[in-house]
Amino acid sequence: MRDESDGAEQIGSTDLLPSRRSPAAASRSEFDFINKVRHRAHQTNPALNTSSSSLIPHPSSLSLGIGDDAAVTRARRGHDTLITTDLLVEDIDFRRDWMPPQMLGHKALAVSLSDIAAMGARPRWALLSVGVPEEVWRGRFVDEFYKGFFALADECGVTLIGGDVSRTTNRVVIDSIVLGEAKRNRAVLRSGASPGDRIFVTGALGGSAAGLQLLEGGARLPKNAVRRTRFSATEQLMLRHLRPSARLAWGQFLGEKRLATAMIDLSDGLSSDLAHLCRESGVGANIDASRIPIDPLIERRGEQVDDVLSSHAGDAFTLALGGGEDYELLFTVSPKNAARVPDEIDGVAATYIGDVTDEKGRVLLIAGRRRRTLKSSGFTHFKRARRK
Amino acid sequence: MRDESDGAEQIGSTDLLPSRRSPAAASRSEFDFINKVRHRAHQTNPALNTSSSSLIPHPSSLSLGIGDDAAVTRARRGHDTLITTDLLVEDIDFRRDWMPPQMLGHKALAVSLSDIAAMGARPRWALLSVGVPEEVWRGRFVDEFYKGFFALADECGVTLIGGDVSRTTNRVVIDSIVLGEAKRNRAVLRSGASPGDRIFVTGALGGSAAGLQLLEGGARLPKNAVRRTRFSATEQLMLRHLRPSARLAWGQFLGEKRLATAMIDLSDGLSSDLAHLCRESGVGANIDASRIPIDPLIERRGEQVDDVLSSHAGDAFTLALGGGEDYELLFTVSPKNAARVPDEIDGVAATYIGDVTDEKGRVLLIAGRRRRTLKSSGFTHFKRARRK
Numbered sequence: 001m002r003d004e005s006d007g008a009e010q011i012g013s014t015d016l017l018p019s020r021r022s023p024a025a026a027s028r029s030e031f032d033f034i035n036k037v038r039h040r041a042h043q044t045n046p047a048l049n050t051s052s053s054s055l056i057p058h059p060s061s062l063s064l065g066i067g068d069d070a071a072v073t074r075a076r077r078g079h080d081t082l083i084t085t086d087l088l089v090e091d092i093d094f095r096r097d098w099m100p101p102q103m104l105g106h107k108a109l110a111v112s113l114s115d116i117a118a119m120g121a122r123p124r125w126a127l128l129s130v131g132v133p134e135e136v137w138r139g140r141f142v143d144e145f146y147k148g149f150f151a152l153a154d155e156c157g158v159t160l161i162g163g164d165v166s167r168t169t170n171r172v173v174i175d176s177i178v179l180g181e182a183k184r185n186r187a188v189l190r191s192g193a194s195p196g197d198r199i200f201v202t203g204a205l206g207g208s209a210a211g212l213q214l215l216e217g218g219a220r221l222p223k224n225a226v227r228r229t230r231f232s233a234t235e236q237l238m239l240r241h242l243r244p245s246a247r248l249a250w251g252q253f254l255g256e257k258r259l260a261t262a263m264i265d266l267s268d269g270l271s272s273d274l275a276h277l278c279r280e281s282g283v284g285a286n287i288d289a290s291r292i293p294i295d296p297l298i299e300r301r302g303e304q305v306d307d308v309l310s311s312h313a314g315d316a317f318t319l320a321l322g323g324g325e326d327y328e329l330l331f332t333v334s335p336k337n338a339a340r341v342p343d344e345i346d347g348v349a350a351t352y353i354g355d356v357t358d359e360k361g362r363v364l365l366i367a368g369r370r371r372r373t374l375k376s377s378g379f380t381h382f383k384r385a386r387r388k
Numbered sequence: 389m390r391d392e393s394d395g396a397e398q399i400g401s402t403d404l405l406p407s408r409r410s411p412a413a414a415s416r417s418e419f420d421f422i423n424k425v426r427h428r429a430h431q432t433n434p435a436l437n438t439s440s441s442s443l444i445p446h447p448s449s450l451s452l453g454i455g456d457d458a459a460v461t462r463a464r465r466g467h468d469t470l471i472t473t474d475l476l477v478e479d480i481d482f483r484r485d486w487m488p489p490q491m492l493g494h495k496a497l498a499v500s501l502s503d504i505a506a507m508g509a510r511p512r513w514a515l516l517s518v519g520v521p522e523e524v525w526r527g528r529f530v531d532e533f534y535k536g537f538f539a540l541a542d543e544c545g546v547t548l549i550g551g552d553v554s555r556t557t558n559r560v561v562i563d564s565i566v567l568g569e570a571k572r573n574r575a576v577l578r579s580g581a582s583p584g585d586r587i588f589v590t591g592a593l594g595g596s597a598a599g600l601q602l603l604e605g606g607a608r609l610p611k612n613a614v615r616r617t618r619f620s621a622t623e624q625l626m627l628r629h630l631r632p633s634a635r636l637a638w639g640q641f642l643g644e645k646r647l648a649t650a651m652i653d654l655s656d657g658l659s660s661d662l663a664h665l666c667r668e669s670g671v672g673a674n675i676d677a678s679r680i681p682i683d684p685l686i687e688r689r690g691e692q693v694d695d696v697l698s699s700h701a702g703d704a705f706t707l708a709l710g711g712g713e714d715y716e717l718l719f720t721v722s723p724k725n726a727a728r729v730p731d732e733i734d735g736v737a738a739t740y741i742g743d744v745t746d747e748k749g750r751v752l753l754i755a756g757r758r759r760r761t762l763k764s765s766g767f768t769h770f771k772r773a774r775r776k
Binding site for chain 2: 070071074075082084086087092114115119131162163164165166167170184187189190265280
């Protein structure tokens, strides 16, 4: 056997150890790497630091992390467990030459956190499956990727409890899995909206899509972007795309206060995601074009609200309606509770943008007396770039 | 918005809907596909068949599946939830031209079920992240892959509750996530073995590696392999590799009866996985070479047990010790309970192969009076093939 009897305490955990796919030499370094990840994971959750064979008497939460065939979790009494997974494929969902690996680690976690936020829940645990080509494995990529992942995980109180590592033939692939907790029966679904409910959206829209346009046009972050704290407007837009934030505080507030009747995160874009919510709830929606919170970083070049109703809508509106990956929360609130929705949480606003109707599946965009049916036009990300 | 107001009942679910990465036309077919998967998933679990916005009053198990931002699960009272994930990458972990898509769907689930079995737990729910190139998406691959997945899921009482679908540039990638349940504090870890415990292994070893050798040498399954029930010895060995079984009945029996002090599934090979178990438990092991259950399908060409101790060990022993992906269970039992281990469960035997020692990290292979230290030589699967 390998002689890693280095005295380090060993604990249980999932099969993050991929030796079955590795030649002996590389396997050793993978083992070291996994052990490093394992120890790093424990810094966040000291309850994992045990070599005992019995499960941990941590009140009623995580029991056991990286190092066994599967991770063991325990939901708190009276809570449900939520789980979501997001597959990120190089050159489809991200480009390695557009962002430092830390940002990719951040984004991989953030997109799944956003799903948990959209359920009104609190994220607790994560698993990460990572596939990288041989030459990427040998470089700094994986270390820096995990650094970005752990920085966000620490910030959110999320513990990495397992995952898998594999080689790939030529591109990086990541599957990000996050588990969360919500009080029993309190998870906020897409399907709970009723006619008359008010529709709100957090933050501002279109910034991520605008950032993607800039990146596709050749703009790049400065090399020291990870360490910088001040950014130009152009750079901030690119960061909206490359380093999104999940609206965890909003999600938990709306879930715990039982304010949201339905909720979804904006990954496909307002028009598509509102269509998903309406379809699941069996309702329609009227959206007031003038209320849509367009990202102030997007230059509007004199666009009028009316532009959004024309077939050649202005850029800013197109991005705000159809642009994806803003990871803001779209939620509905019954009229009697609408006044209880705070103006902002942690500096992030929520904006009332329209109302739920009983016209099943019909989403109208309204500007003054004019209106048009909103088509769901989910942003297609790299498709265009790939097909050039 | 898209006009899929086709009257089909809609329920909550995870973000299996990948429209944000799809051009409009393909997106439509993806939507149809996901809806099909969603309805297929419900056939297994009628509790999912609701369009209500409230969570389902199913006693204390699954609450909500495919169709929302995240899936909601609820462990039964007094139970822990286990979770494992396995990343399968085309041309690293499998070859599409070696197996029908159904078998790949079966295998993707089986490898994760095996992890749950190795915890002494019962599998309950699954999530599946699947990335496929555009041209594969257009063919029959994905349908047939899910068919194989659902056939095994049905057999094991596992419900698909979520996942993700993405395009890739040129190869298929699958992340298979399975959640299981074990009574509180009863999950069987790798770390529970004590000196004096007996070491057992289920089934027979080396068959999967032998099958892989046959495939690498150019042997192939017959075209109608999915429908056939009778196979030659050569084909059976290939099936050991391409269509492995998870030892769920054994795992649950050992966990529920509290018989196993430690357990691991044989994915890397006996020598490597025994080393993992010993390292986690802080123990050593003496293995009796003559007791190793070599797969009877492997032709032994007159090998003697002593061969295993020579540097040019016979093929059959090399495959049984070093070959990966047998997905048998390796477990330890305290001496006082050893007699309670049944000879077989559902036709699968368990064999006593050696004993746990206090020589931390040292695994000895013993044949009569001769012995040698067993090196962990995890099988390297496609590495050789890839490097040809």
